[in-house]
Amino acid sequence: MTTRTHHPGRIHIYGVPMDLGQEKRGVDLGPIAIRYAGLTDRLTRQGWDVTDHGDMSVDASRLMMRKVNFGGHTVYHSNAIINIARALHHRIEEDVSPQDKVLMLGGDHSASLGSVASTLERPGRAGVIWVDAHGDFNPPQTSPSANVHGMVVAWLMGRGIPRPGVSEIHLQPDQMCMIAIRDLDPVEAVNLEASGICVATIRDVEERGISVVVHDALDRLGDIDSLHLSFDLDSLEPSVAPGVGTPVPGGLTQREALLLAEILGDDGRVTTLDLVEVNPILDEANKTAKFAVDIAASLMGERILHPEDV
Template structure:
């Protein structure tokens, strides 16, 4: 269990990867929900390093784009480079880190840095969406739907951050249930290990997580990228792209508990909390619950 360890928290108030305002307030909402005190009660030494600077764009692009384009591409690339440099410093000093989004485009920077680790690295991607579009396949042009493809060296060069591309055998996706048509074809052809909601329904979360950990059996360090829209909207409704049929509260907790038991998780993204779309900060509170399970909280 990941207790009695120093954990750094970084807020990344990025909202340019999608087209609904409010997700930039996600880091503040999660902090307000008591993240630091919750982790401290688990015996963790917590250092909140504040927020990374993200440019403010007065109006998020919503106009349709010509095929092959993406909204706010260059600004997002600049922010992800800054994220990469910050996360790379965490790696140099061997810190455990939590990165609070913001939209999921922040993972272009965090995961690019994680791939620089000298150890073998694995990624567990928990999301409704595979984020495997490119500007050519995306129906929206939103970069938060292009994260994994960018990390694998597809799509615009400006989003290829860091020295190493993500390899197929380094990632497992859990909870996928909403794909665009061309994205679905590309994902099938990619060879990425994908555990959909149907797989979870048929086999149960415990078997799915164990299978993922076995698949990543030879890696030394795991990074978890957790999109709050992986949860069912009845559990966490304050997200930008809610889709019915998601993870239950207990399924998500079990996932985090089993990852904690495994002992290899070194870093975490928690993304897509949107307080504007939430009620009484409930989704941020659920996010804190999930983080606590990953860092050692147990029923007994």
């Protein structure tokens, strides 16, 4: 790892200590854990001008408003989650210039409702790369759990949503690729396959290699100006990232995930990174948060060698 002296630009960090989109407490400590693992330092060493805006406030009265009727279906904490996502979206809109990067620290994956909404409203055409064990593609009508973190992509596309969510702009299937998927509910699998979203399952990663899979996704999103990388730490093999609420065996290896981040970093179009579902209560000595920092550093230009600096 080398230290760089040039100034690639500015990164804005937002913590979203939200655990309302799923059932296990502790994921609200994700932002603290990722900061403690040395995030700002690693990015500053690469020459970035880093501004940490701290954490969004999350309503502590959440347990009183647990079940919410959302267009005839039960969705846990939907009102609170939408409010927090909207607040994040507005903060990003206020603070961030078009050339700046955004780094959102979850919290569970429902926080991405706010960060992706901001990406969709950036100038030019926006696209999303969703790296996750899960499809997060259940609308309220098909969700077995009624938890928002399993609905985020469906919501972003306006599927089964009774009113505008966070942004008026809906994500379209041809603006998105998913990578490392390996755990889908039966109805979710049928809907995802019919959706037109490009999905690289973990089998595709193993058969074709992560490099081919990532370059294919970049080709599919070739006309996109601003890319959003939404990185769920449960995409990884649980031995690499044990501190997640819904671990699924057989995930990305350490090197596959870092190579993905490096290739996307080389491409240069990623403007926003989400690091979500880090749960330090379930972790081993902050291993998962440390790996989240590795992902951010690789995406933002940290390389084993920097031949152009020599």
